[in-house]
Amino acid sequence: MARRNSRANGNNNIPENTGQDKITVARVVNNKVRNGLESSSFEHVYHASNSMCRTTEADDECFYLGCSVTSSIYFFLNYQMELKTTPQCKPRTHLMFLKTHKTASSTILNILYRFGDSRNLTFALPKGKHNTFSYPDNFSSSFVEDFPPKLGLKYHIVCNHMRFNLPEVKKVIPEDSFYFSILRNPVNMMESAFTYFQDAGPFSKANSIEKFLKKPWEYFMSVASNRYYTKNFLAFDFGFLEFGNYSEEVVNYTISRIESMFDLILISEYFDESMILLKNTLCWEYEDVLSFKQNSRSNKTKHSLSEQVKLNATKWNWLDWEIYVYFNKTFWEKIDTNIGRQKMQKELKELKRKQKDLMETCILGISDPDKIHDLSLKPYQPGKARILGYALKPNLTVEMNQKCKRLVMPELQYTVILYNKQFPPVRAKDKPVKLVNSKQN
Structure with a gap:
C-alpha cells in the first residue's frame, strides 16, 4: 500500500473522514x-x-x-x-565539588559561590580566610572554619581546593550530598600548570616544559617540595599518589574508586555541555549555571606544544591520562542516557544565548590586570601567568551592578565576602573581657 505523509494543522478538532x-x-x-x-x-x-x-x-x-x-x-x-x-524535581543544595587544578574549576567555584550566596546557604570554608584546605595535606575536618558548626548542623556546600579524603569530607556535609568534579586533558593541563607554577618545585629548575619533559625524573627528584604540581596532578587531587606503579590493576582500582565516590565527573573541554548536564542533574535553572570564565590566562602566556612534547606529557602523566579517557567516555554516556544529543544541542543554544545577553549587559571588556583599578575585581597573578579580569559597564543599576560584580569577582575576594557574611567580625564591645588559653590560627 502506498504510504502518504500527513502533517497536523494545529487544530484540535478531528474532521469527519471516510475511506482512504x-x-x-x-x-x-x-x-x-x-x-x-x-x-x-x-x-x-x-x-x-x-x-x-x-x-x-x-x-x-x-x-x-x-x-x-x-x-x-x-x-x-x-x-x-x-x-x-511522580514527585516534582527538587533542586539539590547539598553539594561537594572537588576543585581540581587548572581545569576551569574556578569558574565552577564562582557558580557555586553565587548559587549558595543568593540562597543564604552555608559553606564549609578554609580556616583563616584562606582559599585552600591546607593543600596539599589530605583534607581534614579540622581545616574547616568553625567546625563542628553550631547546633551540630553540617554545611550545605564545600568547594575550595583540597586533597580529597572521603571519611573527613563526610563529617562536614550531609549524607545525601551530591559529589562532583571536573577533569581536563592532562597534556593541556600540564602546559597550564607549568606556566602557573613555574616558580615552584621541580618546574623552577627548568626554563621550558620541553626541557622538563626531556629529563622529567631528574627534575622531579631534584626538589622535595611541590612535586605534585608536575606529575599526575589530577590523581593527586583525588587523594592518590602522583607517582609509583601504573599497572593495569592500579589504574583500574583508581578509576573504580573515583567512580564509586563521585556522582558526576565533568570535562573541561566541553564546559558548556558540562553545565547543561550539571543543570539537569541537579534540577537547576539556566540562570544557576551562567558564568564568565575565571582565572583565564592571556594568550601571550599560552604555549603551543609539538606532537612529540604532547606524547611525552601523556606518558609522564599516564595515570591522569587513563582517568581522563575513562571519564570522558562516561561523560558522553550520561548525556546520551539522561539528556540526548538533540536536546543537548537545543539547551546549548539557549545557554549561549543567555550568556551572550548577560555579557552584553555586564561587560565593558576583558582587561589586563594592570588596567583594573577596582581591587575587588583584580585577579591574583601567579608564576609566569598573566590572568585577565573584567571591566564592568558604567551606569548599571545597583541591583545589576551587584549581580555583574559577583559574576566576575575572583575567587580570593569572593571567599572573603562569604567568610565575613557567614562569620561576621566580632565588634570590639562584644569581645570578652578576658581570654583564657586563647590561640591564634
Whole structure:
C-alpha cells in the first residue's frame, strides 16, 4: 500500500473522514496522542478510533492503526496519572565539588559561590580566610572554619581546593550530598600548570616544559617540595599518589574508586555541555549555571606544544591520562542516557544565548590586570601567568551592578565576602573581657 505523509494543522478538532482518509487521520491522531498534544481533548481521539474500528470499509492497515490509537489513549491516560503521582524535581543544595587544578574549576567555584550566596546557604570554608584546605595535606575536618558548626548542623556546600579524603569530607556535609568534579586533558593541563607554577618545585629548575619533559625524573627528584604540581596532578587531587606503579590493576582500582565516590565527573573541554548536564542533574535553572570564565590566562602566556612534547606529557602523566579517557567516555554516556544529543544541542543554544545577553549587559571588556583599578575585581597573578579580569559597564543599576560584580569577582575576594557574611567580625564591645588559653590560627 502506498504510504502518504500527513502533517497536523494545529487544530484540535478531528474532521469527519471516510475511506482512504481514515488511515491518515489514524496516523495523525496516534502521533499527537503519543506526543502529548491532545492533553485536554482525548475524546476526539476516541471518536476517531471508534469510528475506524467499527467501519466495514476499513482495510487491515486502517483497522490496525485505529486500534493503535485506542492503545495510545491507554498509554496517554497512564502517562497523565504518572505526572500526578511522580514527585516534582527538587533542586539539590547539598553539594561537594572537588576543585581540581587548572581545569576551569574556578569558574565552577564562582557558580557555586553565587548559587549558595543568593540562597543564604552555608559553606564549609578554609580556616583563616584562606582559599585552600591546607593543600596539599589530605583534607581534614579540622581545616574547616568553625567546625563542628553550631547546633551540630553540617554545611550545605564545600568547594575550595583540597586533597580529597572521603571519611573527613563526610563529617562536614550531609549524607545525601551530591559529589562532583571536573577533569581536563592532562597534556593541556600540564602546559597550564607549568606556566602557573613555574616558580615552584621541580618546574623552577627548568626554563621550558620541553626541557622538563626531556629529563622529567631528574627534575622531579631534584626538589622535595611541590612535586605534585608536575606529575599526575589530577590523581593527586583525588587523594592518590602522583607517582609509583601504573599497572593495569592500579589504574583500574583508581578509576573504580573515583567512580564509586563521585556522582558526576565533568570535562573541561566541553564546559558548556558540562553545565547543561550539571543543570539537569541537579534540577537547576539556566540562570544557576551562567558564568564568565575565571582565572583565564592571556594568550601571550599560552604555549603551543609539538606532537612529540604532547606524547611525552601523556606518558609522564599516564595515570591522569587513563582517568581522563575513562571519564570522558562516561561523560558522553550520561548525556546520551539522561539528556540526548538533540536536546543537548537545543539547551546549548539557549545557554549561549543567555550568556551572550548577560555579557552584553555586564561587560565593558576583558582587561589586563594592570588596567583594573577596582581591587575587588583584580585577579591574583601567579608564576609566569598573566590572568585577565573584567571591566564592568558604567551606569548599571545597583541591583545589576551587584549581580555583574559577583559574576566576575575572583575567587580570593569572593571567599572573603562569604567568610565575613557567614562569620561576621566580632565588634570590639562584644569581645570578652578576658581570654583564657586563647590561640591564634
